[in-house]
Amino acid sequence: MATLWTRGIQVCRALPRLCTAPSVQRRTSVRLMSTEKDNLLVDVDSKTGVATMQMNRPPVNSLNLEFLTSISIALEKLENEKCRGLILTSDVPKIFCAGLDILEMYQPDVERLQVFWRSLQDVWLRLYGSKMATIAAINGHSPAGGCLLATCCDYRIMAPNYTIGLNETQLGIVAPFWFRDTMCGVIGHRETEHALTLGIMYSTEEALNIKLVDKVVPQDKVIPAAQEKMKQYLKIPEVARQLSKDLMRRETVEKLRLRREDDVAAFKNFAVRESVQKSLGMYLEMLKKKSQQKK
Numbered sequence: 001m002a003t004l005w006t007r008g009i010q011v012c013r014a015l016p017r018l019c020t021a022p023s024v025q026r027r028t029s030v031r032l033m034s035t036e037k038d039n040l041l042v043d044v045d046s047k048t049g050v051a052t053m054q055m056n057r058p059p060v061n062s063l064n065l066e067f068l069t070s071i072s073i074a075l076e077k078l079e080n081e082k083c084r085g086l087i088l089t090s091d092v093p094k095i096f097c098a099g100l101d102i103l104e105m106y107q108p109d110v111e112r113l114q115v116f117w118r119s120l121q122d123v124w125l126r127l128y129g130s131k132m133a134t135i136a137a138i139n140g141h142s143p144a145g146g147c148l149l150a151t152c153c154d155y156r157i158m159a160p161n162y163t164i165g166l167n168e169t170q171l172g173i174v175a176p177f178w179f180r181d182t183m184c185g186v187i188g189h190r191e192t193e194h195a196l197t198l199g200i201m202y203s204t205e206e207a208l209n210i211k212l213v214d215k216v217v218p219q220d221k222v223i224p225a226a227q228e229k230m231k232q233y234l235k236i237p238e239v240a241r242q243l244s245k246d247l248m249r250r251e252t253v254e255k256l257r258l259r260r261e262d263d264v265a266a267f268k269n270f271a272v273r274e275s276v277q278k279s280l281g282m283y284l285e286m287l288k289k290k291s292q293q294k295k
């Protein structure tokens with residue numbers, strides 16, 4: 001085990017300058033730290049060049065601005081370090097990622113809202129467009145933005161008895177075109193239309209049936225299975241693998257690159273609508289009630 005120690009990622013509250021560049025030192029093991037405790041744990045195996053990125057933002061790994069920024073910086077560093085593979089997983093029990101932090105979209109500060117959306121675009125561009133072989137080790141529930149992260153990867157391995165899907169319409173919001181395109185690339189047009197319009201959350205078994213995930217293994221085997229599959233990717237000549245991936249994804253990536261600011265404006269205008277705010281408020285209330293009932 002080896003490699004990168006990235007310390008001192010500072011996420012400033014002041015906008016628009018969000019971060020200072022993290023410093024990198026070579027060490028024998030890796031930990032990428034963020035300001036919000038150790039919410040992103042990244043280990044790089046120096047022999048194989050495979051990084052394991054564990055999301056660790058309890059209770060549900062929801063993606064707020066600071067967390068997205070940490071992920072984006074980490075992805076950039078791994079790419080710059082010429083890592084060959086990435087296993088994306090979670091350190092939070094039973095949750096892969098609950099998607100976007102709804103509190104970022106509910107009663108938002110409009111300037112922050114736009115920076116938030118750009119940071120999500122950044123993560124998507126880096127992960128979907130990564131040169132690395134990427135495998136999602138889905139060891140928990142994976143709604144909405146969580147499903148997006150998983151579908152950005154080249155391969156998905158999931159544990160039983162969880163759920164995954166783009167459930168946006170159930171919250172009264174709409175998955176943007178690049179979420180749609182990502183999902184279409186995995187399960188095709190018809191199934192994506194069905195999934196998006198109904199906001200379907202699939203069980204692990206259903207997800208396997210529609211090929212939203214590639215493989216199902218017991219919980220404790222998810223990461224070992226991802227490591228095993230990664231070996232297959234790494235056996236392929238690097239340039240051929242990367243160019244093939246680029247061939248499949250470049251148009252989709254370019255579409256967002258060319259429309260980034262329009263997409264930010266569309267998101268902002270949509271999110272501040274009274275009807276959308278009402279739906280998000282009701283959804284948050286429902287989540288809170290459900291959570292209190294458990295306690």
Ligand SMILES: CCCCCCCCCC/C=C\CC(=O)SCCNC(=O)CCNC(=O)[C@H](O)C(C)(C)COP(=O)(O)OP(=O)(O)OC[C@H]1O[C@@H](n2cnc3c(N)ncnc32)[C@H](O)[C@@H]1OP(=O)(O)O
Binds near residue numbers: 146
């Ligand atoms: C014309 C088009 C223009 C473009 C328009 C764009 C529009 C926007 C597109 C937005 C795109 C993506 C959207 C998203 O990603 S929205 C997020 C959707 N996520 C969800 O619906 C998940 C909701 N959560 C759950 O289902 C469950 O929490 C869980 C993940 C299955 C875990 O269940 P659990 O029982 O283990 O935990 P639970 O008690 O429910 O939750 C614990 C606390 O966490 C809070 N919480 C859960 N999820 C979120 C979240 N996503 N954001 C913020 N907070 C969340 C929950 O409320 C509990 O809090 P507390 O204990 O009550 O304080």
